[in-house]
Amino acid sequence: MELAIQAEGLRKRYGDHEALSGVDLAVPTGSVLGVLGPNGAGKTTTVRILATLLEPDAGSARVAGYDVVRQRKEVQRAIGLTGQYAAVDEQLTGSENLRMVGMLQRLTRPRAKQRAAELLERFRLTDAADKPAGTYSGGMRRRLDLAVSLVAGPSVLFLDEPTTGLDPASRIDLWAMIREQVAAGVTVLLTTQYLEEADQLADRIAVVDSGRVIAEGSPDELKRTVGGERLEVGLADPAQRGAAAAALSRALGAVPLADDTGGLLRVQLTAGLNDIADAAVALRACGVAVTEFAVRRPSLDDVFLSLTGHAPADPAGAPAEDPDGGQATEPAGVRVEERSAA
Template sequence: MNAAIEAEGLKKSFSDHQALKGVDLSVPAGTVLGVLGPNGAGKTTTVRILATLARPDSGRAVVAGYDVLREPREVRRRIGLAGQYAAVDEQLTGRENLVLLGTLLRLGKQGARDRAVELLDRFELTEAADRLTRTYSGGMRRRLDLAACLVSSPPVVFLDEPTTGLDPSSRATLWRMIRDQVASGVTVLLTTQYLEEADVLADRIAVVDHGVVIAEGTPHELKRKVGTEWLEVTVAHSHDVGAALAVLAPMAATPPRETGDGRGVSVRLPDGMGAVATAATALEAARLEIAEFALRRPSLDDVFVHLTGRGNS
């Protein structure tokens, strides 16, 4: 498959620290890559280099078929960028913001106006179209920002932490809108600190930390790195925990352990549904009152802790 974004060995130092120590990325056309990492991992620097806003000290990158260093103008014709700040002009209305960008993108006067109407509608901003964006809520600004980066219908879009600081419902709305865009075949590189966001939106995830990609794969593959699923059993009465441990021990792949508030037991079973059925039957036979019986899979949070050796706060 053709890569819409390809980066090799990107390095970038600022006066006081090395932000990128050799980043390699490849995003096939029409897919979404989630670049996941904590603050200061080098996500924004990577996006700025790919969007031709910064030059790497070494390494090369090709975006939409053009080299970012040799032909930045061609790259700029084919990308949309929504930065971290929701870069909208506060003194203009939502409509004026979009029309201005349309004009700068050479859509022509009428073309720019038509495109603005279309995008305002698609991002549910028609009612607020003629209000100054200064009066917009955080979610509305992000939506306008997203609309702004799509004015020229670019084939490649960079979204730098598109939902940071939003409340859950605005975030869900934005996620839905981003997914709609992806469905239309746009290639997206999205950075995020939220594991859940990467999980929901990305086809593949690159985990970055301290300026290097430390893991890459589909959300599923990454979760598999941490291990397979496990069974979590919660007994109704805490004095039954010992009994539950004893019942589950013979069939466990690794010894079961007590978890949480003293009523839970966590156990890794050999693969297959058979093991789950055996466990359920054995607990039933021991006449233990079970409050919860669930198969758990590792979350991206677990992946993150596993890879970086620390939690993502």
């Protein structure tokens, strides 16, 4: 298996704070690795090291076959990088931004112009090509930012929370464009606070917390670590919680858990449709009225909560600061590491 990104034991310290404490990653060529973790977990620091913007204190990494410390120029020629916020020059037009980047990456003037036209068409920005980027909508600016990162035709693309602040329609639009790059053979490392985004795009997911990878696997593999399907029963009268819980426990052989209000019970299913039928019969037999009766699969939110001990941050909120001064955005089967109390 050819690896486009490989990191072993990456460490980075800022004063008394250890931002990375031994990150290991392996990303096969042409795949998408989603990197999840709470703010300050080390996601952005990892991306900055892999993109040669920072040097690690220890460990090693190779991107597109090149060492990120000893072969920085080769790595830079092989990668594209899109950060949390659009980095285009607002005074320049969309076309000028792309042509400028092409020239900086040593394309000839005619080739830079041609490449700009190609990308403007691909990202549906041709009609706005001669307008200042500062007049673009948020979605248009993010599309332009992604186009800028593709000017040189990179084989590896780093996307650090690329859809932060976008409306749902623009986010889905950008997802489609990312999929196009992957279909063309580009390898993508994606950090995101949107768990749905990782579920949609990633072949594998690495969960980062306290500066290291604490779990890794496909989305489905990670979901299975927190259990299978569960039945959620909404009670018309929370006072019937005791009767409902007893009925479900007898029928399914599992102890239901109640939410904070006591109006919703959750119980694990082990026998699929048979469990559902038994639960319905048991509740009806004891006269419990329900407002909701639904089967839920574990989500990445459940995985995140189980592994890190808290829910994901609100992506719409302001990101916390990484100690390095940047914005925190921060193999077969599942790998889960036990964390020490420290």
